């Protein structure tokens with residue numbers, strides 16, 4: 001495949017040409033055109049500037065003053081500490097203790113150096129060394145202990161990081177799976193979900209960054225305390241030397257992150273497109289419909305956009321870091337000059353001045369960590385707050401309705417039950433009153449958008465009606481425990497999962513699975529898949545995912561058969577199939593409908609289908625039209641009724 005960065009790749013396909021060479025950003029101009037230009041045609045439009053969920057944070061970063069950062073960073077640290085505490089208290093305590101010990105180590109080391117230096121600066125170095133060695137030994141031990149505690153803290157962080165990351169991720173995934181379906185319909189849900197996902201992904205570095213940042217503070221405080229105790233003036237001198245470095249670091253970090261945020265939407269969209277361009281699923285369509293030229297141009301434009309913005313950031317970054325380093329150099333020079341002046345004036349000994357220089361080096365390193373990791377934590381904090389906001393939002397939208405646990409229903413009743421999707425003015429289903437009885441096979445028919453899927457979501461308790469009520473026998477689904485309702489449901493949805501699991505799990509998924517394979521083979525046999533599954537390299541153990549090494553792929557129709565097998569394996573009291581045979585061959589379709597009939601006596605069966613020949617086998621047909629029940633009766637009676645919608649649709653189907 002041609003890499004998006006392959007400079008020799010043709011810009012468009014000449015054979016069918018997109019026309020002129022697409023306009024590409026300046027970063028790529030000047031390349032030789034590899035193919036002759038065909039006649040001018042309209043240029044392909046460049047991908048639009050999409051603003052992703054980064055927008056919110058870009059504004060936050062733009063507005064980030066020192067005060068704002070100082071306000072947010074402690075919150076991010078507190079959130080990190082809360083997460084760490086919740087996943088592994090021992091490791092959290094280990095890190096805390098190590099931080100304090102490492103600060104203590106620095107203080108002891110600096111004090112010992114201050115003690116040793118005057119002894120070493122006598123006229124007789126040998127005698128000085130003999131006197132100074134205990135203090136020097138203390139300094140070395142303190143230094144070693146400081147390093148030891150740092151290594152221990154590092155180990156504890158490494159144990160904590162993956163736990164924090166997987167806990168955050170699990171919480172998010174679990175919430176998605178437990179949320180009411182209506183949560184997905186709230187405006188901006190996907191954006192917020194993605195921002196929260198970024199928060200969960202960043203959680204992997206949280207403990208590490210928080211540790212480095214807090215260690216910076218501890219070191220700085222230790223150095224400052226020792227310096228103040230040596231000479232009160234030294235604290236001011238230290239601040240003079242570190243403040244310009246700190247300010248420069250903050251400005252540089254802001255430039256860095258602004259560049260990062262300005263490219264976030266392009267990188268996100270490019271990442272998504274990359275999947276589309278490289279997946280086998282779309283490889284046929286991409287080639288046969290000669291989409292490569294435009295898609296290549298599109299992808300390259302995105303690469304250029306990212307590249308261009310990153311290059312734009314390089315120059316200001318250089319100037320700011322140069323300025324900060326020069327100022328820091330000047331102030332350090334100033335600090336040395338002040339120390340020299342103090343020594344010359346006799347208000348400070350040379351030894352203390354030497355200690356001040358050592359301490360200022362320690363403080364400088366600590367400040368670098370604070371600035372660097374402060375900016376990182378600030379940025380983490382933005383996404384972390386998205387994560388916690390999303391958890392709170394979706395947590396309040398989980399399917400916790402009531403405690404009633406309905407038994408296998410003999411009847412399902414719609415009592416003036418209707419449904420309007422959030423943000424819509426017209427109901428997808430106007431209030432209807434209907435009854436579905438055990439032993440009956442009901443077919444739902446209607447044109448696209450008539451409300452069939454909405455009706456079956458209400459029937460199975462996936463969504464609650466926004467008007468009226470749905471009863472399973474005497475239980476109003478609004479008062480029932482959703483999981484208890486779904487235990488009686490077997491659903492073949494329009495879009496079913498091609499689960500990257502073994503064939504066996506693809507059939508037993510969601511069921512308490514016995515060690516027996518007989519029921520699995522029985523379900524596979526009912527949908528005509530038993531022979532095919534037997535021929536797979538590892539039978540029921542075969543992984544059904546071509547993208548995974550050793551995995552096998554099924555055809556579209558075979559996947560649908562497997563989804564039907566999954567629903568039949570459950571032997572549910574309420575069996576609902578939404579266009580279960582749209583991709584199946586005639587034999588598969590016939591077999592599924594024959595099985596539905598065989599299984600019908602023990603359950604309520606509802607089938608949505610556009611294949612009207614199959615509707616014959618239903619005991620009752622409900623025809624929906626624009627969210628209303630238009631007709632109801634047996635297939636034969638409806639087809640023979642003058643002006644019936646079913647008769648019209650059936651005639652159209654025959655006329656193909």
Ligand SMILES: Nc1ncnc2c1ncn2[C@@H]1O[C@H](COP(=O)(O)OP(=O)(O)OP(=O)(O)O)[C@@H](O)[C@H]1O
Nearest residue numbers: 185421424428446447448449450451452453454455
């Ligand atoms: N999640 C949703 N949010 C908003 N509107 C929706 C949603 N799902 C469906 N609708 C709208 O509700 C109406 C009924 O949709 P529904 O999916 O129930 O139709 P359908 O009869 O199953 O159609 P099809 O035969 O195409 O599957 C349509 O106008 C559709 O646009």
